[in-house]
Amino acid sequence: MGLLEDKARARTFYRFLSTIYDRINPYVWTEAMRADALAELDFEAEDRVLDVGCGTGFGTAGLLDHVETVHALDQSAHQLEHAYEKFGRRGPVQFSRGDAERLPYAADSFDVVWSSGSIEYWPDPVAALEEFRRVTRPGGQVLVVGPNAPSSRVLRKLADAIMFFYDEREADRMFEAAGFEAIEHVTMGPSYRPNVAITTVARVPDE
Ligand SMILES: C[S@@+](CC[C@H](N)C(=O)[O-])C[C@H]1O[C@@H](n2cnc3c(N)ncnc32)[C@H](O)[C@@H]1O
Numbered sequence: 001m002g003l004l005e006d007k008a009r010a011r012t013f014y015r016f017l018s019t020i021y022d023r024i025n026p027y028v029w030t031e032a033m034r035a036d037a038l039a040e041l042d043f044e045a046e047d048r049v050l051d052v053g054c055g056t057g058f059g060t061a062g063l064l065d066h067v068e069t070v071h072a073l074d075q076s077a078h079q080l081e082h083a084y085e086k087f088g089r090r091g092p093v094q095f096s097r098g099d100a101e102r103l104p105y106a107a108d109s110f111d112v113v114w115s116s117g118s119i120e121y122w123p124d125p126v127a128a129l130e131e132f133r134r135v136t137r138p139g140g141q142v143l144v145v146g147p148n149a150p151s152s153r154v155l156r157k158l159a160d161a162i163m164f165f166y167d168e169r170e171a172d173r174m175f176e177a178a179g180f181e182a183i184e185h186v187t188m189g190p191s192y193r194p195n196v197a198i199t200t201v202a203r204v205p206d207e
Helices: 007-017 021-027 031-038 058-063 077-087 125-135 153-162 168-177
Strands: 049-052 070-074 093-097 110-116 136-147 181-188 197-203
Touching: 007 077, 021 077, 031 058, 031 136, 031 181, 031 197, 049 058, 049 125, 058 070, 058 077, 058 110, 070 077, 077 093, 110 125, 125 136, 125 168, 168 181, 168 197
Parallel strands: 049 070, 049 110, 070 093, 110 136
Antiparallel strands: 136 197, 181 197
């Protein structure tokens, strides 16, 4: 397991990274990538949407181009402070501090659950995906953006020592284990690293 696949360590990491996050994030996670990921979702303006691991709100801002309100959750108080500055505490975003593996929402609360750039820190991604399925209504969509595993064996070893990198096969395994269907993937990235991210979108089975 990678060094940062630990909740307390990830919190400490973001205590420091949050101060520069918005300046370095655009080098690896661009507006074009976000638009490509958002295009995978079927939105209605009034849909109930959750952003897990919202950080400073980059994904949240993209979601708000499609829906009127968003629920957003992160475990880092430091990341959330930056998000509050952008959206206010009582605006279109309803914030919660919490853990992806223990979501503070009732079953079937959302039409869409989104998570960008957070899965790589979760100690048990399947447990978190099961939580996503629980809080998403039957037929609703879940979308997760994460780091695509490097093809070089040496780079893969290095990457795995830091956090969780995965490929389409592993994403299929996790989403199937968590009970999703219609699982699809797209890889994306900035022009200099076109496959740096993997986006998986899936549906909660209809009852
Ligand atoms: C790379 S940032 C992504 C932020 C944002 N989603 C974006 O698209 O820019 C990863 C975020 O995941 C959060 N995170 C990591 N582990 C988490 C967990 N177990 N539960 C909730 N948030 C978590 C971190 O605090 C951090 O803000």
